[in-house]
Amino acid sequence: MQKKRLFSRIAVASVAALILAGCSSGGDSASDSxxxxxxxxxxxxxxxxxxxxxxxxxYVENGxxxxxxxxxxxxxxxxxxxxxVKTGATSDDxxxxxxxxxxxxxxxxxDASLRLIxxxxxxxxxxDLIPNYADIFDNLKMQQWNSVDGVAYGVPHGRGANLLxxxxxxxxxxxxxxxxVFDVNSPYKGKITAYDSPIYIADAALYLxxxxxxxxxxxxxxxxxxxxxxxxxxxxxxxxxxxxYWGDYLKHVAxxxxxxxxxxxTWQVNINLAKGEGTKVEGIKPAGGSTGWxxxxxxxxxxxxxxxxxxxxxxxxxxxxxxxVAEWFGEAPSNAKSCDLxxxxxxxxxxxxxxxxxxxxxxxxxxxxxxxxxxxxxxxxVPYSEWVKAWSSLRNS
Amino acid sequence: xxxxxxxxxxxxxxxxxYLGALAMLLVTAFFTIDSxxxxxxxxxxxxxxxxxxTDAAYKNVVLRTLxxxxxxxxxxxxxxxxxxxxxxxxxxxxxxxxxxxLVLTPLWASYLVKIYAWRTMLExxxxxxxxxxxPIGIHSPGFGxxxxxxxxxxxxxxxxxxxxxxxxxxxxNNLLDASGDLGAHNFYTFRKVILPLIxxxxxAGSMFTFSLSLGDYITAQIxxxxxxxLGNVVYQxxxxxxxxxxxxxxxxxxxxxxxxxxxxxxxxxxxx
Numbered sequence: 313m314q315k316k317r318l319f320s321r322i323a324v325a326s327v328a329a330l331i332l333a334g335c336s337s338g339g340d341s342a343s344d345s346x347x348x349x350x351x352x353x354x355x356x357x358x359x360x361x362x363x364x365x366x367x368x369x370x371y372v373e374n375g376x377x378x379x380x381x382x383x384x385x386x387x388x389x390x391x392x393x394x395x396x397v398k399t400g401a402t403s404d405d406x407x408x409x410x411x412x413x414x415x416x417x418x419x420x421x422x423d424a425s426l427r428l429i430x431x432x433x434x435x436x437x438x439x440d441l442i443p444n445y446a447d448i449f450d451n452l453k454m455q456q457w458n459s460v461d462g463v464a465y466g467v468p469h470g471r472g473a474n475l476l477x478x479x480x481x482x483x484x485x486x487x488x489x490x491x492x493v494f495d496v497n498s499p500y501k502g503k504i505t506a507y508d509s510p511i512y513i514a515d516a517a518l519y520l521x522x523x524x525x526x527x528x529x530x531x532x533x534x535x536x537x538x539x540x541x542x543x544x545x546x547x548x549x550x551x552x553x554x555x556x557y558w559g560d561y562l563k564h565v566a567x568x569x570x571x572x573x574x575x576x577x578t579w580q581v582n583i584n585l586a587k588g589e590g591t592k593v594e595g596i597k598p599a600g601g602s603t604g605w606x607x608x609x610x611x612x613x614x615x616x617x618x619x620x621x622x623x624x625x626x627x628x629x630x631x632x633x634x635x636x637v638a639e640w641f642g643e644a645p646s647n648a649k650s651c652d653l654x655x656x657x658x659x660x661x662x663x664x665x666x667x668x669x670x671x672x673x674x675x676x677x678x679x680x681x682x683x684x685x686x687x688x689x690x691x692x693x694v695p696y697s698e699w700v701k702a703w704s705s706l707r708n709s
Numbered sequence: 710x711x712x713x714x715x716x717x718x719x720x721x722x723x724x725x726x727y728l729g730a731l732a733m734l735l736v737t738a739f740f741t742i743d744s745x746x747x748x749x750x751x752x753x754x755x756x757x758x759x760x761x762x763t764d765a766a767y768k769n770v771v772l773r774t775l776x777x778x779x780x781x782x783x784x785x786x787x788x789x790x791x792x793x794x795x796x797x798x799x800x801x802x803x804x805x806x807x808x809x810x811l812v813l814t815p816l817w818a819s820y821l822v823k824i825y826a827w828r829t830m831l832e833x834x835x836x837x838x839x840x841x842x843x844p845i846g847i848h849s850p851g852f853g854x855x856x857x858x859x860x861x862x863x864x865x866x867x868x869x870x871x872x873x874x875x876x877x878x879x880x881x882n883n884l885l886d887a888s889g890d891l892g893a894h895n896f897y898t899f900r901k902v903i904l905p906l907i908x909x910x911x912x913a914g915s916m917f918t919f920s921l922s923l924g925d926y927i928t929a930q931i932x933x934x935x936x937x938x939l940g941n942v943v944y945q946x947x948x949x950x951x952x953x954x955x956x957x958x959x960x961x962x963x964x965x966x967x968x969x970x971x972x973x974x975x976x977x978x979x980x981x
Contacts, residue, residue: 408948701760
């Protein structure tokens with residue numbers, strides 16, 4: 313009995329201490345309407361010897377995937393900053409990883425960048441410290457997803473569209489629109505895939521823009537309750553068609569290769585990887601447009617290696633590295649000078665780097681908020697947190 | 710005094726790292742998040758529990774996970790009893806050692822390697838199972854619930870075999886002989902003599918297979934197709950909505966606590 317009491321006393325004391333500690337730390341999360349004030353870096357110092365990145369698959373290649381694809385080793389030699397990279401599968405993963413404070417830099421898409429800025433997780437970027445910033449296409453700088461009140465929060469990386477992948481040897485005739493993945497009578501039932509993230513609701517909304525114009529959807533990230541419910545219904549009807557939802561791009565590539573997946577949404581880099589392994593697969597941007605991304609390299613407000621972080625942001629925006637990423641990932645580069653350095657001289661033309669008309673029907677990932685992003689003021693839109701709940705409910709039903 | 714000093718370190722470890730984490734989990738479940746930035750707001754409310762209880766999807770996922778955990782435990786038991794019986798009672802001492810080693814070897818390989826191996830085996834159309842079973846007209850179940858049950862049963866089988874084997878080893882042979890001498894058939898002996906005596910071992914084994922299946926999410930991710938288990942819900946939400954993930958995580962904790970309570974009622978814990 314004596315022993316038992318002793319045990320429980322120590323136990324109670326430590327739990328109490330722990331809870332107190334847990335509650336008092338992290339008290340800086342008080343949310344106010346504006347952007348938390350985070351200081352900008354004033355001048356560059358010596359490198360810290362390493363930098364920790366959170367990035368999309370294919371953004372940070374050191375030759376281990378393909379010996380010819382390497383824009384990291386040179387940087388490491390030149391600056392002495394060893395590059396450690398953590399691949400994020402979705403924007404939500406990236407936001408969560410950046411909140412840990414263990415990473416210095418992130419390649420954030422538009423549906424992550426504003427959350428990071430308003431969450432106080434990233435710092436404003438002093439573009440004077442990044443010489444290559446000058447060569448970035450003007451229409452990518454200071455956009456609503458990478459700046460707030462005229463303050464830059466990052467270096468634009470590149471942009472691209474989510475593509476419709478199909479196995480050319482199996483899917484005949486070749487699909488021309490997104491309706492092929494939403495058709496409940498599809499002959500490829502059970503072999504269709506979709507991206508496993510709440511942001512995929514926007515793909516359904518985009519499909520509705522075309523097929524049910526009476527809903528009045530103008531922008532797939534600004535959905536009022538009626539429009540949102542309609543989009544979720546589309547996804548519910550689509551679920552029986554899906555074999556697997558993909559989040560892990562390597563598993564997705566393996567599925568395309570084995571034929572477990574023959575049709576569905578993808579990124580150009582996955583197509584390239586699958587083709588590299590001999591798979592007969594193509595990716596198209598269907599008529600009617602597509603969702604897509606415009607990414608930004610941002611620096612953590614808690615960066616432990618800020619100097620190496622700035623060096624990295626400058627390096628990845630340099631014409632050579634930017635051309636390398638753009639070509640490997642299959643996206644339009646952000647640096648105007650990159651176009652001269654791509655191995656395929658037509659790369660910038662193929663990916664419409666400077667072709668504004670092409671981007672008119674690409675809807676970059678964005679974070680839905682209650683205030684409708686399409687400018688409507690007579691209704692409230694469904695905020696992203698509700699998208700998350702709806703997605704979780706859909707996936708688990 | 711010396712006892713206090715001796716106990717402090719392990720107890721602190723147990724409490725801070727283990728029970729402390731559970732306590733934090735429980736507390737977090739009552740918090741909420743900022744709908745835009747996703748930052749946790751430490752404000753006590755029942756919103757998460759309300760969301761969880763009102764959405765039928767979560768009831769389905771609980772039932773599905775329970776079903777999978779029960780099936781896995783069932784298949785492990787059915788496979789483990791004859792295997793353990795052979796090891797403990799029939800095999801020669803030398804074979805016995807080899808068999809124990811064989812049962813243990815899969816535990817030396819990585820979980821992921823084993824599940825990815827099952828992925829290639831279960832692959833519908835061109836997987837190993839399809840290739841092997843096509844001549845007799847059976848198809849691979851493909852990715853989904855049955856695949857998860859197969860994968861988990863494979864993974865946790867050693868955890869069921871070993872306790873049953875240990876229980877059977879302690880069972881004196883002459884009890885079986887006596888039962889036979891008194892005219893009981895093999896099955897009757899099994900039901901009336903062996904089963905009651907190895908019941909605590911079965912419970913021990915089922916605690917492993919049941920709880921491990923209840924919390925698993927990687928198997929479901931790799932060979933579950935679009936099917937999700939409770940662990941996947943937690944995994945899916947913890948990056949976006951940590952408090953909600955914590956709320957979901959209280960379900961398996963509650964189920965396990967209930968299970969242990971029931972086991973305790975049967976008295977199996979005392980004789981383990």
